[in-house]
Amino acid sequence: MFHPMKKRYLHLSIVCLLFAATPAFAQKGLKVGGFALPQTVFLFNADDQALDEDIYRQELLGGMAAGAVFGYNFNDFVGFRLNLLYSQQGGKYSSRRDVVLRNSFVRRQEYLKLPLMLGVNSDPERKVAFVFYGGVQLDLLTKAYSYNDNPAYELPIPDNYTNFPSEYETYRALHYSVVGDIGTDIKLSPRNFVLNLRIRGDYGLVDSENKDASFRLTSNGFTRDQKYWEWVRGATANAETFSLNVGFLVGLTYTFGPVE
Numbered sequence: 204m205f206h207p208m209k210k211r212y213l214h215l216s217i218v219c220l221l222f223a224a225t226p227a228f229a230q231k232g233l234k235v236g237g238f239a240l241p242q243t244v245f246l247f248n249a250d251d252q253a254l255d256e257d258i259y260r261q262e263l264l265g266g267m268a269a270g271a272v273f274g275y276n277f278n279d280f281v282g283f284r285l286n287l288l289y290s291q292q293g294g295k296y297s298s299r300r301d302v303v304l305r306n307s308f309v310r311r312q313e314y315l316k317l318p319l320m321l322g323v324n325s326d327p328e329r330k331v332a333f334v335f336y337g338g339v340q341l342d343l344l345t346k347a348y349s350y351n352d353n354p355a356y357e358l359p360i361p362d363n364y365t366n367f368p369s370e371y372e373t374y375r376a377l378h379y380s381v382v383g384d385i386g387t388d389i390k391l392s393p394r395n396f397v398l399n400l401r402i403r404g405d406y407g408l409v410d411s412e413n414k415d416a417s418f419r420l421t422s423n424g425f426t427r428d429q430k431y432w433e434w435v436r437g438a439t440a441n442a443e444t445f446s447l448n449v450g451f452l453v454g455l456t457y458t459f460g461p462v463e
Contacts, residue, residue, distance in 0.1 A: 242450025246294025399454035
């Protein structure tokens with residue numbers, strides 16, 4: 204049998220251990236959730252931006268993204284997140300139509316994205332925690348199209364152009380980006396639920412365009428291969444095009460485990 208004093212120390216030790224472990228249950232563990240991400244999207248190409256403003260001017264373009272969150276916190280302060288989201292992005296530019304008006308052109312791409320991020324958060328005992336996550340993501344192109352605000356500019360493809368690529372074929376089917384978000388997590392009731400409010404951005408690390416896309420051009424009885432993007436910008440314009448997307452993320456995350 205335990206000596207009364209030893210028994211008292213044992214009880215005290217157990218209480219201290221339980222007290223120390225309690226906060227970990229609130230943050231450590233498996234997490235699932237979902238989010239919506241209204242964003243502003245861009246495509247940057249150095250050759251385009253070097254043009255006179257009458258020919259090319261970058262414009263703001265909106266897009267929408269949404270997806271699911273899966274993650275695990277190793278302890279109260281460090282964890283990883285795996286997202287699966289669908290993102291609408293692209294770029295918009297305008298050229299001068301006349302002295303007063305400009306004609307706007309939009310190139311749209313839609314991606315299925317898989318970001319993997321590692322991050323940290325501040326004191327989980329507080330109602331509001333500061334959060335930062337960063338990592339890399341794979342971007343799988345699912346759709347691409349373009350349009351403008353004046354159908355008169357939509358000229359038909361000439362008969363001497365054959366095997367002309369689709370809009371989808373003029374972009375890389377798969378590329379990768381860096382991604383990060385920063386913001387706050389707000390505990391809700393019950394406290395297994397957390398409201399996520401973040402600024403998120405991602406930037407492409409490789410050319411979004413497929414510079415190998417081409418078609419057959421027949422002229423004066425001769426047929427040759429013509430690179431699509433050289434036809435669009437000129438043979439000497441071969442700068443890479445990089446995507447940038449920045450938005451405000453609103454999400455809800457659930458942690459599996461006892462309510463704090």
